[in-house]
Amino acid sequence: MENTSDGYDVFDPRVYARGLPHDTFKALRDHRPVAWQEEYEVLGWPPGPGFWAVTRHADVVRVLKDATAYSSYLGATQIRDPHPADLPFIRRMMLNQDPPGHGRPRRLVSRAFTPGRIERFAATARDRARTLLRAAREHGPEVDLVRTVTDDYALLNLTDLLGVPAADRGLLLAWTERVIAYQDPDEPAVLDERGRPVDPRSPAMLAEMFRYAQELAAYKRAHPADDVMTVLATSELHDAELEMFFFLLTVAGNDTVRSAAPGGLLALAEHPEERDRLWNGEVGMDSAVEELLRSHPPVLSFRRTATRDTELAGQRIAAGDKVVVLHASANHDERVFRTPHRLDLGRTPNPHVSFGDGPHVCLGAHFARLQLRVLHEEVRESLAGLELAAPPRRLVSNFINGVKSLPVRTRWREPSAPPA
């Protein structure tokens, strides 16, 4: 390869556990906007062929919009190459398909995410936020908001929307943690007979989840309800597609909100003047939620594969090369955002790419925004102050910008009314 990383490393999952590497992102945006990254052996995972890291906003959007040149199908959408034997299986997920084939499943699932169904959900989310905050209050002025509020908030909202019975919620959590947190040494690794980590996206690792998806679908056909699994189970999706949707929604819908919720609260704790503007009503909740998503994008990267020889920002890319877009860098590109490192909760317009762009733009964005808006409204009602009691712990991952703990010191307001 004629190009090198020039010492700038945005691949190492451990980098992100120290916070977003903004200096590296900026250097890459300025000097090597499409930069070659070595994919060396890390945390027991074997080396890979390397990839192009795309850091400028305009180029990230270009890659995400141009599925003809940058495929989600060829090598799927994660930096690490799947085992070739697993590729046909992984490609059954719409996330890993290209237009025009991607359009059919996308339309079918979109039917389950109607604005009406999502809006009806607001009252449930509000009750849940209140209940969790009241319970957190019992811990006193110092509390970990991840353990007491945000982890459960994201998971329980998703299981409600999907229609997963309360008794099975723990299963979902275990499955999604296995998939998302597999790079983190805090997570128990699943090893093969040679002691190498097993890819959590392989069919063997997902068998239990798929069996459950079929059982739940059968139950929903017999007991239809106002939830996403009922819509999917009674649609024209085949069994294998249905399983993959369940997997996709479980992972896509949980860890993203589990990251956005504490990420936003962390930003408010770190910027008391902006937090006051929000809590006094000087800035609106909608623009605040967007700015919090811009400054703390839950997704760090998505991968595409070049379908042909092409060029991006002057860099030649060969057919078959991996091309990885870095959302956090695009969201801080000074070519698009004035004072990108300033948290400005009133920022408009705010063309951040936290939900992606192009044919795969997030299907759950409306649901995610609603959850975040309701959570921040209830936090504003419950808390009179918010400061960090200790540094947060972050996930070791180059995919999800996870926050594992958020110890804060706060003053609780008197509750205004008991939960409904």
Ligand code: HEM
């Ligand atoms: C703040 C929270 C969220 C963020 C930041 C987020 C981010 C993203 C991003 C960046 C993509 C694009 C993937 C790509 O380019 O290949 C995506 C796709 C997707 N998201 Fe989200 N997401 C969030 C919440 C949710 C929720 C709550 C759900 C569902 C309950 C969901 C369901 C999906 C689905 C199904 C796709 C695949 C769409 C397709 O392939 O056409 N997401 N999300």
